[in-house]
Structure formats: C-alpha cells, structure tokens
Amino acid sequence: MSANHDQVFVRTFLVVLGSLVAFTVVIMAIAAIITDDPAEGSYEEQRAQRIQDNTQPVFQVVTDPDAVQQVAMADTAGGDSGPAKSGPEVYSGLCAGCHDAGVAGAPKADDSGAWQARYEKGLETLYQHSINGFNAMPAKGGDPSLSDEEVEAAVRHMLGEAGIEVEQAESDEAAAAVEAGSA
Numbered sequence: 001m002s003a004n005h006d007q008v009f010v011r012t013f014l015v016v017l018g019s020l021v022a023f024t025v026v027i028m029a030i031a032a033i034i035t036d037d038p039a040e041g042s043y044e045e046q047r048a049q050r051i052q053d054n055t056q057p058v059f060q061v062v063t064d065p066d067a068v069q070q071v072a073m074a075d076t077a078g079g080d081s082g083p084a085k086s087g088p089e090v091y092s093g094l095c096a097g098c099h100d101a102g103v104a105g106a107p108k109a110d111d112s113g114a115w116q117a118r119y120e121k122g123l124e125t126l127y128q129h130s131i132n133g134f135n136a137m138p139a140k141g142g143d144p145s146l147s148d149e150e151v152e153a154a155v156r157h158m159l160g161e162a163g164i165e166v167e168q169a170e171s172d173e174a175a176a177a178v179e180a181g182s183a
Helices: 002-035 043-054 065-076 087-099 112-120 123-132 148-161 168-182
Strands: none
Touching: 087 148, 112 123, 112 148, 123 148
16 A cells, blocks of 8 residues: 555656646746847847946047047037036026035025125126135036036026126126136
C-alpha cells in the first residue's frame, strides 16, 4: 500500500508542478504580447536606447578650432533661452523668495521707505546691485540665465510695488549706463 501511495503522490506532484509551469509560460506570453508595442519598437530596442541615453558623456573636449568658434558664437548669441521674461514673472519666480519675507535684510517688495532710499541712490546703482550682486544678494538673484534686461524689469516691478514710478526715459538712461559699465 505504501508503494501505491508513493506513486499517487509523485504523480499528483508532477501534475501540479507541470500545471504551474504551463500557467507561468502562458502568463509570460500574455505579458510579452501586452507590453511589446510595435509602434515603439521592441523592448530590447527601447532598453538599448535608454542605456545609450543614460551613458552619454556630460562634457566633451572639442579640439577642432572651427567647432570651438561655433560653440562660442552660440553661447554669446544667447542660445535657445526662449522669450524674455517680464518683471512680474522674474519677481514671482525668483525674487519673491527673499523679497516677500525680507530674508537677510532684503527690502520687502511693499516697503516704500526702504525702496525709496535705494532709489535715491540712482536707478543705475539699483540695476548694478541687482545684476552684479550686493551684500547677501547674489548676482542676478542667483539665476545667471537671466538677461540684464529681465533683471532690470524685475527691479522696475519691485519699485512699482513699493509705489515708486520709474519713467521709461529714466529707465533707458540707467540701462545704457549699465551696458556701458559692463562693456
């Protein structure tokens, strides 16, 4: 009886094991069909592309003088920085972090007394301090991708928030003086 019992157990065990293997193969085939999108290429192609994208060098050494000149010209042309930001955009995206709370002595945007004292030193001085940095404020508020004009627009916006109206002619003269000083 024991030999017959062992044969039944082995046979049942092999049937269950075979069923589980068959079930696993069917599930893997269904998963492969579902996840393999012919429009995007095979999984292996996608994987190879991700590996290639993730292993690109961060920097390249350019030794060709013509290529170096082209890169330098693209950098001075401004690259593809996109459209210029307005004063309120620059303020809300960058300047508000410090000027709304008065961090490290930054004048609050609505503090007309603090801004009036700075404005009396000259609009050119305000522009210079904003562009080049002053005391705890980093140059261009810490965003070197901003153009001088965008920083100046943010300064005019903050002055306007403090109730100080800057005439366009005065603003243009100060911008010209800043340009002359940085050239």
